[in-house]
Amino acid sequence: MHYVYILECKDKTLYTGWTTDLAKRIKNHNDGQGAKYTKIRRPVTLVYYETYDDKSHALKREYEIKQYSRQNKLKMISAFNLNK
Numbered sequence: 001m002h003y004v005y006i007l008e009c010k011d012k013t014l015y016t017g018w019t020t021d022l023a024k025r026i027k028n029h030n031d032g033q034g035a036k037y038t039k040i041r042r043p044v045t046l047v048y049y050e051t052y053d054d055k056s057h058a059l060k061r062e063y064e065i066k067q068y069s070r071q072n073k074l075k076m077i078s079a080f081n082l083n084k
Helices: 024-031 055-067 070-079
Strands: 002-008 014-019 045-052
Touching: 002 024, 002 055, 014 024, 014 055, 014 070, 024 055, 045 055, 045 070, 055 070
Parallel strands: none
Antiparallel strands: 002 014, 002 045
């Protein structure tokens, strides 16, 4: 399983990424072993994710979301039920 996810950082900025192990990746971000961007903006909180069967589709979706405005990302997040 491949995940595309959005994190909210301590400074209220949003970070979008992809992974095959969501729980481990969030822990890595919060331990300072994730992306440079999140390393200085910890702690981070998972606010959105999608699942894909293959890496190719996940990477395409990650790129697509990264092109969205902050406002569009916030709309996605507000419509998302994290407790699926």
